[in-house]
Amino acid sequence: MSITTDFFTIIKAFLVLVVVRYVYNTIYKAYFGPLSKIPGPKLFALSNIFFDIKLFSGVRWKFTQFVLFPKYGSIVRASPEGIFVSDRDDIRKIIVTEDFQKAPRYALIRRDPQHETLFTATTKPFHNERRRLLSPAFAIKYLASLDPLVKVCARDLIIKIDQTIEKEGPNVSGVMINIYEILLNFTLDTIGETAFGGKFGMILTGKHPLPGEVGEGVRRRLLRTISPLLKPFFGDKEFLYKFVDDILKKRRQETNPPRKDILQIVLDMQKESGISDLEIFDQMLEFIIAGSDSTGFCISMAVITLLKHQEKLQKLYDELKTAVPSIGPDNLPDHETLKRLPYLNAVINESLRLYPATFGTGRKIDKDVILKGYLIPRGTYIANNFYAAHRSTEYWGEDANEFVPERWLDSGKIPRDAYFPFSAGSRNCIGQNFALLEFRLIITTLVLRYKMVDIPEQDLDIVQFLLPRLRNRKYNVGFAFRK
Numbered sequence: 281m282s283i284t285t286d287f288f289t290i291i292k293a294f295l296v297l298v299v300v301r302y303v304y305n306t307i308y309k310a311y312f313g314p315l316s317k318i319p320g321p322k323l324f325a326l327s328n329i330f331f332d333i334k335l336f337s338g339v340r341w342k343f344t345q346f347v348l349f350p351k352y353g354s355i356v357r358a359s360p361e362g363i364f365v366s367d368r369d370d371i372r373k374i375i376v377t378e379d380f381q382k383a384p385r386y387a388l389i390r391r392d393p394q395h396e397t398l399f400t401a402t403t404k405p406f407h408n409e410r411r412r413l414l415s416p417a418f419a420i421k422y423l424a425s426l427d428p429l430v431k432v433c434a435r436d437l438i439i440k441i442d443q444t445i446e447k448e449g450p451n452v453s454g455v456m457i458n459i460y461e462i463l464l465n466f467t468l469d470t471i472g473e474t475a476f477g478g479k480f481g482m483i484l485t486g487k488h489p490l491p492g493e494v495g496e497g498v499r500r501r502l503l504r505t506i507s508p509l510l511k512p513f514f515g516d517k518e519f520l521y522k523f524v525d526d527i528l529k530k531r532r533q534e535t536n537p538p539r540k541d542i543l544q545i546v547l548d549m550q551k552e553s554g555i556s557d558l559e560i561f562d563q564m565l566e567f568i569i570a571g572s573d574s575t576g577f578c579i580s581m582a583v584i585t586l587l588k589h590q591e592k593l594q595k596l597y598d599e600l601k602t603a604v605p606s607i608g609p610d611n612l613p614d615h616e617t618l619k620r621l622p623y624l625n626a627v628i629n630e631s632l633r634l635y636p637a638t639f640g641t642g643r644k645i646d647k648d649v650i651l652k653g654y655l656i657p658r659g660t661y662i663a664n665n666f667y668a669a670h671r672s673t674e675y676w677g678e679d680a681n682e683f684v685p686e687r688w689l690d691s692g693k694i695p696r697d698a699y700f701p702f703s704a705g706s707r708n709c710i711g712q713n714f715a716l717l718e719f720r721l722i723i724t725t726l727v728l729r730y731k732m733v734d735i736p737e738q739d740l741d742i743v744q745f746l747l748p749r750l751r752n753r754k755y756n757v758g759f760a761f762r763k
């Protein structure tokens with residue numbers, strides 16, 4: 281036998297060994313490993329591919345809620361190394377008591393996996409430090425100073441809707457406005473006004489490429505999580521770099537003492553920690569994504585749900601009318617007034633229960649834990665499912681899937697430990713008070729100033745990639761002035 285033949289025989293033997301080992305490991309993990317006792321579709325225990333296909337078609341959340349949990353219970357094995365949990369105690373154990381850090385997959389969402397950001401941080405020391413530096417921008421005390429800035433954007437919203445009604449003239453159902461689009465524009469402008477020194481002009485012009493580019497940016501980042509090899513094909517687009525770069529340049533050229541907004545806090549952070557401009561870009565882009573799509577989706581779902589429950593809408597209107605006798609572009613209520621209104625806050629809480637901005641959060645555990653009597657070994661990926669906990673009849677009663685703001689009026693009866701609209705523990709939403717400020721002002725403005733009419737039989741299909749959204753980014757509502 282020649283040397284060449286020997287060489288190929290060795291290579292072949294080696295490849296066969298690799299394949300045999302892979303097949304053995306896969307079958308062992310699926311049928312005999314520690315996770316094998318956890319119920320779930322066996323096919324999914326053999327490969328990630330089945331779940332990834334559902335993730336990238338946006339329907340993974342539906343499959344989880346309507347197929348996996350009902351069939352297998354509150355703990356389900358969904359991939360070779362991954363499980364889903366929806367039990368409130370299990371979720372709390374993972375994200376609060378044990379405070380496990382986010383799964384490595386979050387690192388792939390970053391521009392550069394080496395550079396962590398607040399949302400995608402996978403190591404505790406980095407997260408603690410970044411959170412400490414950025415927290416002042418979201419402190420409750422500081423929020424009061426944001427109220428007038430949010431009003432600037434609410435004013436634009438009123439002007440835009442008023443103009444549309446006046447221009448097109450009210451027909452039977454009022455003038456059609458895509459509520460999803462206009463509210464996303466509102467949240468983008470608000471993040472611009474409060475965080476980057478000036479609104480982006482989204483509401484009034486509606487032509488800015490930002491939302492499309494941000495949406496595309498999210499899609500690309502998500503696709504990168506399939507494999508790092510995809511990164512060269514799905515990198516961040518030039519537009520977003522330039523957009524953030526221009527904002528940085530403008531702020532650095534300002535001679536007057538700058539506003540202490542998120543941008544300034546990030547720039548101050550640069551002085552203290554010496555991070556690069558690209559890392560600033562990462563952090564700022566994250567605020568645009570986390571602060572707009574989430575809030576836009578949640579407020580839209582609250583409006584749409586209210587329109588489908590006219591008696592609740594009337595009840596809310598009655599409360600608001602008493603607390604805020606008149607409303608207009610230059611006459612908007614203060615947050616201090618709105619945050620005390622019981623029914624308004626009940627509507628918001630209830631809507632966030634049914635339609636949270638994040639259906640769950642992922643952790644990779646770095647030590648063994650016991651959940652529901654199963655030993656979950658270190659290294660397992662756990663997806664904590666808020667959506668299922670929010671809709672569990674065990675916690676919320678038989679009407680768990682219905683919109684009942686009244687349940688929030690008797691706070692003693694609320695299972696708060698099964699409510700995670702802003703997650704919980706060290707990785708909870710840093711922007712939650714800010715988001716609620718926006719939420720209260722916009723619901724009040726829309727309900728008090730306009731007669732809104734639901735247009736039935738529209739597509740309300742929700743898909744979730746990074747964050748949930750309406751599949752076709754559209755829901756038309758009939759708008760007219762209230763008499």
Ligand code: HEM
Nearest residue numbers: 398399570571574575578637638641702703709710711715
């Ligand atoms: C209704 C609106 C909002 C909802 C329901 C919401 C919900 C959440 C949830 C559930 C998380 C945890 C995500 C995870 O673990 O993967 C989160 C994290 C985060 N949110 Fe929000 N969010 C909202 C608005 C905002 C706004 C307005 C901002 C900023 C301007 C923001 C910034 C962030 C950031 C930076 C994180 C990561 C925090 C950390 O890991 O320390 N969010 N949000």
